[in-house]
Amino acid sequence: xxxxxxxxxxxxxxxxxxxxxxxxxxxxxxxxxxxxxxxxxxxxxxxxxxxxxxxxxxxxxxxxxxxxxxxxxxxxxxxxxxxxxxxxxxxxxxxxxxxxxxxxxxxxxxxxxxxxxxxxxxxxxxxxxxxxxxxxxxxxxxxxxxxxxxxxxxxxxxxxxxxxxxxxxxxxxxxxxxxxxxxxxxxxxxxxxxxxxxxxxxxxxxxxxxxxxxxxxxxxxxxxxxxxxxxxxxxxxxxxxxxxxxxxxxxxxxxxxxxxxx
Ligand code: PGA
Numbered sequence: 001x002x003x004x005x006x007x008x009x010x011x012x013x014x015x016x017x018x019x020x021x022x023x024x025x026x027x028x029x030x031x032x033x034x035x036x037x038x039x040x041x042x043x044x045x046x047x048x049x050x051x052x053x054x055x056x057x058x059x060x061x062x063x064x065x066x067x068x069x070x071x072x073x074x075x076x077x078x079x080x081x082x083x084x085x086x087x088x089x090x091x092x093x094x095x096x097x098x099x100x101x102x103x104x105x106x107x108x109x110x111x112x113x114x115x116x117x118x119x120x121x122x123x124x125x126x127x128x129x130x131x132x133x134x135x136x137x138x139x140x141x142x143x144x145x146x147x148x149x150x151x152x153x154x155x156x157x158x159x160x161x162x163x164x165x166x167x168x169x170x171x172x173x174x175x176x177x178x179x180x181x182x183x184x185x186x187x188x189x190x191x192x193x194x195x196x197x198x199x200x201x202x203x204x205x206x207x208x209x210x211x212x213x214x215x216x217x218x219x220x221x222x223x224x225x226x227x228x229x230x231x232x233x234x235x236x237x238x239x240x241x242x243x244x245x246x247x248x249x250x251x252x253x254x255x256x257x258x259x260x261x262x
Pocket of ligand 1: 012169174217237238239241
């Protein structure tokens with residue numbers, strides 16, 4: 001029997017907060033978010049804050065994720081940080097975020113190598129995939145999802161697929177996008193079904209039922225409940241609404257409420 005999937009609420013702070021501000025903010029969140037067995041809250045601060053926050057954090061309450069890293073373990077790569085250097089500070093790594101793909105031209109090969117590097121170093125990859133506005137309007141949503149999944153998981157074995165989290169983030173729904181508009185629940189349900197179908201083809205039915213799929217894109221405290229109620233959606237990747245304690249704590253509370261109802 002497939003055990004029930006956990007809910008994940010991930011705060012992607014992007015390039016915001018100094019280490020001091022991150023620490024104060026974590027302190028505020030710590031007072032309001034109680035640990036939960038069913039809902040895992042993961043914070044993804046900027047890289048300069050990872051080490052200090054890893055010393056401050058209560059790991060029963062929060063886990064940390066890297067927003068980015070380079071996939072080689074060490075070497076002459078000026079300006080880069082390897083996942084082996086992050087090991088010990090973080091448990092998760094966001095990989096393939098659309099801002100990395102489209103602003104920093106990260107290739108499918110880079111993304112596949114990052115997924116492999118995270119697994120090699122004992123971190124859980126959170127692989128972000130999602131179609132652009134143009135792909136959607138051209139009817140290429142399914143093709144885009146399939147190719148990003150197949151490429152991103154290129155190096156992942158049947159044994160390791162259970163260690164991956166997928167975040168479906170349609171690029172046109174991310175709040176930093178000029179014309180961002182929230183995704184409709186029906187579109188998200190369809191996308192998670194496509195993802196599970198493809199995982200089933202690549203890794204078998206059990207893997208497709210066990211894998212956690214999150215949604216991300218303009219989630220706020222008003223919309224979180226609706227998104228978390230979509231069949232097959234196991235959590236949220238939250239950007240701008242994670243930068244303020246009130247909406248973020250409300251999203252976590254909503255997730256706990258929904259989880260307890262199930
Ligand atoms: P947003 O960001 O919630 O601000 O749309 C989500 C993301 O980029 O992961």
